[in-house]
Structures are given as structure tokens and as C-alpha cells.
Amino acid sequence: MRSIPARRRTWAAAALTTALVAATTTGAAGVAPAPHDDLGPEIAAIMNKPGYEHAQWGLLEVDDATGRIVHSQYPDQFFIPGSTAKLISVSGAWHALGGDHRFTTPVQAVGERQGTALNGSLVVVAQGDLTLGGRTAPDGSVSYTPIDHTYANDVPGATLTPEDPLAGLDMIAQQVRQSGITEVRGNVAVDSRLFTSFPELDPSPTPLIVNDNVIDLLTTATAPGRAAQLSWRPQVAPYQVDSTVRTVAAGGPTDISVSASPDGTRISLSGTIAADAQPTLRISPVQDPAAFGRTALIEALARAGVTVAAPPTGPNPTGVVPDSYDGTQRVAAYVSPVYAEYAKLIFKVSHNLGANLAICLMAVTAGSHRCEDGFPVLDDFLRGAGIDPTQAQLLDGRGGNPVDRVTPRVESELLHYWQGTPDATRFREAQPILGVDGLLAFVCDGCPDCPGRGKVWAKTGTVAGFDALNRRIAVGADTIGGYLDAGHGRLHTFYLAVNGASTPDIDGVIQIGDDLARIAGLLQEQAAARGGA
Incomplete structure (x- = not known):
């Protein structure tokens, strides 16, 4: 991997999906106490690694069948989403067009x-x-x-x-x-x-x-x-x-x-x-x-x-x-x-052009030739799905605008919505699979006992830029959200975010993404060990 140049640079990565956004966070710094945050020593050790001293973590894990909250940490707080915003924009286009369009x-x-x-x-x-x-x-x-x-x-x-x-x-x-x-x-x-x-x-x-x-x-x-x-x-x-x-x-x-x-x-x-x-x-x-x-x-x-x-x-x-x-x-x-194949492409590789195109396509379904008219279509979709759209802020489809914010709850509710549709399996399998394909293909390399391999389907996102003051990379956000195989045919939805991390170079940015993927894998193992309960 190349080291970050001394001059300011923004990294837009396939494994990272980077956007130039100020590396700001909301709420208190650090891993603050929150309900249901007994995550176990392995996850706690990851969250307390160097580079996360001033970071804010958010998490919501829910049993999709019962609605029981398994883990919750700042579920209603805004986080910079990075490319997990694509879950929202592409969902809107998928609904407006139809997966078989x-x-x-x-x-x-x-x-x-x-x-x-x-x-x-x-x-x-x-x-x-x-x-x-x-x-x-x-x-x-x-x-x-x-x-x-x-x-x-x-x-x-x-x-x-x-x-x-x-x-x-x-x-x-x-x-x-x-x-x-x-x-x-x-x-x-x-x-x-x-x-x-x-x-x-x-x-x-x-x-x-x-x-x-x-x-x-x-x-x-x-x-x-x-x-x-x-x-x-x-x-x-x-x-x-x-x-x-x-x-x-x-x-x-x-x-x-x-x-x-x-x-x-x-x-x-x-x-x-x-x-x-x-x-x-x-x-x-x-x-x-x-x-x-x-x-x-x-x-x-x-x-x-x-x-x-x-x-x-x-x-x-x-x-x-x-x-x-x-x-x-x-x-x-x-x-x-079919559009579902395009959605899979967008999710698997974090295709920025395709995600922005989703906004324009929603506008077209409403009879408009102005791409910005896609946002009211997206708003209607979310409300129709029983999701409060004020839990998200978007000015694009890719998750690269400084305006963009989501709560863990809105992402979790969206993931839950899809499991009640005929496209449930197709939507889940369109996400990168941990250790198998897409942006999560390589996270298990060199790890024979990689937790969650093949049992986590999740979209990732990263927002990073060069911190000239400290001559390091400011990671405004790293996020991951999707589904965990909880065993016995059950699924958990989850959304995990960290805002405000830092790292010396691009290798560290990739490591932060791997940290979140590992946490997701550990959450999957915990869920399966409980038998989905």
C-alpha cells in the first residue's frame, strides 16, 4: 500500500469508499456507557485501540424476528455514514423501479x-x-x-x-x-x-x-x-x-x-x-x-x-x-x-456513480427531469415503509456530501423493512459477504478462524481526509451495516459506526475498516452462540 503524501489528499477507496468530509463527530467522545453495551472483551479491546481515543461509537443490533434489541449504543444519534448511505438511496430506487426492472x-x-x-x-x-x-x-x-x-x-x-x-x-x-x-x-x-x-x-x-x-x-x-x-x-x-x-x-x-x-x-x-x-x-x-x-x-x-x-x-x-x-x-x-443486478453492483463495490444515479432515476419515476426531485420520492418511500426520514440527512446518493448523516436506527429499520418483502433474500445477498466478496472479500485474509466468515452480509463506508495539523489521516467515519446469521434460520440486523478516529496512513484506514468488520464477525458469533435469542 502507498503511504499518504505529505500534501493534503482525500482517499476514495473501494475497500474504503472515501468522501471528503470534515472529520467531525456528534455527541460525547470515546466509548461512553449506554444501554445494552456489554459487548464482550474482544470487541471492547478493539474499540479501545490507539486511534479511537476521541472517537464516538454507535451501534444497534436487533433480532429481526422479534424486534428485541440485542445491543444499543447511541442508536438515535447522527453519524457520518460514508457509503452506508447507499443502503438508503439504492433502496429508494429499487422500490421505485422494482427489482426486475x-x-x-x-x-x-x-x-x-x-x-x-x-x-x-x-x-x-x-x-x-x-x-x-x-x-x-x-x-x-x-x-x-x-x-x-x-x-x-x-x-x-x-x-x-x-x-x-x-x-x-x-x-x-x-x-x-x-x-x-x-x-x-x-x-x-x-x-x-x-x-x-x-x-x-x-x-x-x-x-x-x-x-x-x-x-x-x-x-x-x-x-x-x-x-x-x-x-x-x-x-x-x-x-x-x-x-x-x-x-x-x-x-x-x-x-x-x-x-x-x-x-x-x-x-x-x-x-x-x-x-x-x-x-x-x-x-x-x-x-x-x-x-x-x-x-x-x-x-x-x-x-x-x-x-x-x-x-x-x-x-x-x-x-x-x-x-x-x-x-x-x-x-x-x-x-x-434487472435493476437488482445493478443494485448488487452498487452495494458490492460501493459504486458511487450508480448510487448517485439512483437519485436521478427516482426523479424520472415521478415524471421529473431534475435529479433533485428524486429526494421527495425517497422521502415517500421511507414514510411508506414506516421509517422516519428525519433520522437521515442526504444531499447525494453515494454518502459523500458533508450534509449526509444517519442514525443507527434508520439503517436498522431499513434493513428490517427489506426482510418483510419478496426481495428479502435478493437484497441481503446483494450486500458484500464477509470474507467472500465485494468490499469484504479480503478482511479474512491470513485469518483461518476469521469470525463471521460467510455469515455477515453488510455494506461498508468510510470518510477520510488528510489532517494537515497532525500530519495524519482523519477518519471522519467508518461504518458497516447489514445482517448477521444468528443461527437456526434467524437474522439480526445491525449497524455499527465510528466517527472521529485517526491513523498515521492509508494502511491504518484499511485497518479501521477491518476492525469494524471484525466486530461485525464477533457480533455474529455471539448471536449464533445464543441460538439467535
Whole structure:
């Protein structure tokens, strides 16, 4: 792991899911006495480790079948949630859309057909599909890795899924060709009128998303002293990538930086990679997703045998997008996996773009084109579920805004709500599984008797930033919430949070996350030992 630079830096991690928020806490410092806080010596020892001297802990564990409170520590106090806020935002979208909802992204032929030629333009009507086929496995599931590529610039170990990020566009292009069109005499455009984001949604959702709106840049070591090997995807004009990264001796530094032109189309990598290092991934953002998607589709059409008269690069030509599609012909459509698969992706890897997109999708279900109108939909969902929405504060979907707060109770009540629905198992299994997958895949590494392995399903979150005064990492929050296998077919819901911890470096941030995961595992063992009682 890289140590934190002396300059101020915010860590956004897949294993951490970091957001730049002031490392503040609410309430008294330290592990203050509270009802039902007899957690046992192992958990108490973790909570009293160095780095937690000024921290505030919160906990609520409830027997889901009986409602009995097992452990309770400041359950009604606000805590910075980090990415456990995604439990709320994605729940709202799941409820509004339905777990089996599929996004259908159509392509309309605007103009007259003359034999195999279209005297007009093709328009992709963007529908807010998070992956557009770029992660869809042969069985229809959505692929993910323990550390997602969207975190590659911040956390070592990010990897790529095997799928082609342009797969959905290739399928669309093939359908256009199968419709009988071989020539488009006009243009290709993206209709992005579905919704408009707002600044607090960062990363900003867009109606058309290809490869999470990033370019993947993979550097592989060669021989010491030689140029490293570079591969990148998706390769779409006019994007160009160059690299001056050199391979250094085994054990040497792997330190790769990425820079780009203002429009994002000229990308440069520099630095070093150790000869014994694993391939190292970086990403660069796509500045204009609509223009990028348009060009990517024109190139896909060419591969499918369809020519387009208009230049392939340049701005998205919104002028050819009609006011209405009445009288136009649908010549292609990409149909996504079910939304529950997207929710699983968001939960397993803490997908920030997908969580923010959930806010926009809720707005669309209410007939709005303004993403901020998703929050009233979320409010209605919570109230309908019997949950007091004033127990949470949100200004985004990912849990990265300084406004964001939750109580342990609101998270516990939400987790309980899902267990009373037909999607109970699907929602629970969409969470990372301790020691098995997602953000919790590695927490049992090197621990043969890891408590709770395979028996804790939980979303995690971290908020951390550089403390310039003390030259260390301030961990505003580390959180985990989900379900414990209490034995005999019973489940406990739990939510655990610590605000205001500190640590010397990024390795310590990861250790804090491991501490919370270990506490969760110990709580699971305690619950199972009691037979769920």
C-alpha cells in the first residue's frame, strides 16, 4: 500500500469508499456507557485501540424476528455514514423501479428509408442504463471485482472485469444492420433529455453511460530500465493515450500519475512501475459522455457494416433530436439486466456513480427531469415503509456530501423493512459477504478462524481526509451495516459506526475498516452462540 503524501489528499477507496468530509463527530467522545453495551472483551479491546481515543461509537443490533434489541449504543444519534448511505438511496430506487426492472435504450430512425439507406439520422434515446452491456456476463448477471476500476487512481489493487465495455453499443449497431440499414446519410445523436444532474451529485450521473464514463489505463511491467507496456479501453476517437512510465527494479516504487487535456481526449501517464508489480490500473474521466457515446456508436456501426455520412467526432448534434418520436421507427434497442443486478453492483463495490444515479432515476419515476426531485420520492418511500426520514440527512446518493448523516436506527429499520418483502433474500445477498466478496472479500485474509466468515452480509463506508495539523489521516467515519446469521434460520440486523478516529496512513484506514468488520464477525458469533435469542 502507498503511504499518504505529505500534501493534503482525500482517499476514495473501494475497500474504503472515501468522501471528503470534515472529520467531525456528534455527541460525547470515546466509548461512553449506554444501554445494552456489554459487548464482550474482544470487541471492547478493539474499540479501545490507539486511534479511537476521541472517537464516538454507535451501534444497534436487533433480532429481526422479534424486534428485541440485542445491543444499543447511541442508536438515535447522527453519524457520518460514508457509503452506508447507499443502503438508503439504492433502496429508494429499487422500490421505485422494482427489482426486475430492465432499462430499454432504443435507437430511433428519424427520416425516410430509401432501400438500405436512411435519409436522416439515428438517435439513441438514453435511459440511464448504468452499464449499457459493459459488465453483462453470459448468464445475464453484472460482473464486478473486489476493488472496482472506478477507484483505480486512489487504491492499489483495482482490476477490470473481463467484459467489453462497448458490448452494448456493438449489439445496438448489429441490430441497426439487421434492420436493413447500411447507410445513414444524416447524423447520429444522443438524446440526453431524460434528466439533468446537479453539482452535489459527484460523480455526476448522465443519461448515457459507457464504461462508467472513464477510460481504463493498464500499465504492465517489462524489464528494468525499459518502457512499461500500456493497454487502454475503450478505444474511441478522438481519445489518445501516451505513456512515459518506466519499469524499475523489483521492489522499487510503483508510482503512476495520470494527466489529461482540458477536454479529456489527450491522456498521459508518467512514473514508474516495479518489475515484480502486478499490472497497475489508472483511469481518466470522459468529459463529454454524450459525445463519447455518439462516436463509440458510429465506430460500432462501422464494425457492423453501416456507414454514417457525418464526421464521427465532435459535439453531440442535439439539433437533430426531434421533439417527439411519433412516426419514427425503432431500429434497435439494448435491454439491460434487472435493476437488482445493478443494485448488487452498487452495494458490492460501493459504486458511487450508480448510487448517485439512483437519485436521478427516482426523479424520472415521478415524471421529473431534475435529479433533485428524486429526494421527495425517497422521502415517500421511507414514510411508506414506516421509517422516519428525519433520522437521515442526504444531499447525494453515494454518502459523500458533508450534509449526509444517519442514525443507527434508520439503517436498522431499513434493513428490517427489506426482510418483510419478496426481495428479502435478493437484497441481503446483494450486500458484500464477509470474507467472500465485494468490499469484504479480503478482511479474512491470513485469518483461518476469521469470525463471521460467510455469515455477515453488510455494506461498508468510510470518510477520510488528510489532517494537515497532525500530519495524519482523519477518519471522519467508518461504518458497516447489514445482517448477521444468528443461527437456526434467524437474522439480526445491525449497524455499527465510528466517527472521529485517526491513523498515521492509508494502511491504518484499511485497518479501521477491518476492525469494524471484525466486530461485525464477533457480533455474529455471539448471536449464533445464543441460538439467535
